[in-house]
Each structure stands twice: as structure tokens, then as C-alpha cells.
Amino acid sequence: MARIYVHSSIRINIEVTDFKEALTDPSMQILKIYDPAGTLKATKNQGDPGYIRDSQGKYHYDFPTASDAVKGIWSIEWDATIGDLPEHGEAEFVVR
Numbered sequence: 001m002a003r004i005y006v007h008s009s010i011r012i013n014i015e016v017t018d019f020k021e022a023l024t025d026p027s028m029q030i031l032k033i034y035d036p037a038g039t040l041k042a043t044k045n046q047g048d049p050g051y052i053r054d055s056q057g058k059y060h061y062d063f064p065t066a067s068d069a070v071k072g073i074w075s076i077e078w079d080a081t082i083g084d085l086p087e088h089g090e091a092e093f094v095v096r
Contacts, residue, residue, distance in 0.1 A: 003094045004065065004095055004096070006065055006066075006069045010065075012060060012062075012076060013058070013060050014058070014078055014089070015059075016029070016058075023056050024057050025056055028081040029051075029079070030080075031044040031076065031077075034074060034075040034077070035069070035072075036071075036073055042063060065095055070095065072094070073094055074095055075091075078090070
């Protein structure tokens with residue numbers, strides 16, 4: 001699990017694959033970041049500024065934590081649509 005300090009950033013890397021495990025670009029993506037209390041702190045959609053496509057099926061977003069960010073385990077949820085099929089991913093990181 002990644003660890004960062006308050007008032008710094010974490011790079012969230014996302015890889016999207018189809019059922020054959022080949023990298024692919026989804027028709028829709030949404031990334032949500034929650035603080036330890038479960039409060040939604042950021043929502044990024046495919047195409048939003050800062051949500052970067054690095055290459056086919058590979059994306060990243062640099063999430064900055066505020067100077068008054070809550071310390072603890074933060075949650076990341078990611079949803080995408082590949083063809084007609086939904087895909088979901090989750091991850092966590094620690095803010096110290």
C-alpha cells in the first residue's frame with residue numbers, strides 16, 4: 001500500500017484490459033477518491049483535465065492531498081465500461 005504525507009501527491013496508475021488481458025481504451029471511466037471517513041474528495045472522468053492517457057489502456061491521475069487532509073487509509077474506486085461490460089477496481093493508500 002502506498003504511503004504519502006499530508007500536502008503531497010500520489011500518482012494513481014490505471015490499466016484497462018479486455019477479457020483477453022489486452023490493453024484497451026474504455027468507452028467510459030470514472031475515478032473516485034474517498035478520505036478515511038468515507039467522504040468523497042475527488043471525482044475524475046475520462047477526458048477531465050489531469051486524467052492522463054499515457055498509451056492504449058494506460059492512464060494516470062496525480063491526486064494532491066491538502067495541508068489539512070485527514071490522516072489514515074484513503075480509498076480509490078474506479079469504474080469503466082469496456083464494450084458493453086462494466087469493470088470495477090479498488091485500491092487504498094495511507095496519508096500520514
